[in-house]
């Protein structure tokens with residue numbers, strides 16, 4: 001599945017932000033996680049690996065981070081030349097609480113980070129009010145679950161993913177339809193968040 005499916009035209013719901021970062025409309029540059037070299041890093045769609053890999057979610061940057069004072073080595077790709085180069089980049093730890101965007105039922109709460117590229121993550125089942133059809137939201141790379149919902153983290157079974165999250169911490173937020181196709185998460189947020 002390498003494209004987004006359209007949101008149902010007949011539905012109108014009111015959602016909340018999944019993090020304390022409510023800056024999509026006022027400061028969009030603060031909304032997506034980014035790296036020094038990849039401004040498109042956290043955006044949904046064909047944003048990964050110089051446009052070769054499809055990103056089903058959007059990566060929402062934290063409001064509250066602390067610097068670790070340390071660096072980690074990542075391999076950047078210069079998309080103009082296709083050349084890889086190593087760089088030591090500063091690392092951060094996010095502290096944002098993560099919220100469920102719309103009432104629903106938690107159907108998956110994965111606490112063992114080694115079982116998924118999403119690390120510790122939660123999947124919630126919702127229903128569109130007009131048709132009653134299911135849809136799902138996913139909250140990935142959490143630090144911990146429980147006590148309400150979760151906290152932004154940097155968990156994944158992939159060491160490479162953990163490395164990127166160290167320099168660009170984020171919540172991976174995804175929205176899926178009943179048959180596991182992805183909606184564009186930014187279109188979902190823009191359409192259903194109160195303005």
Ligand SMILES: [Zn+2]
Nearest residue numbers: 057058059172
């Ligand atoms: Zn992501």
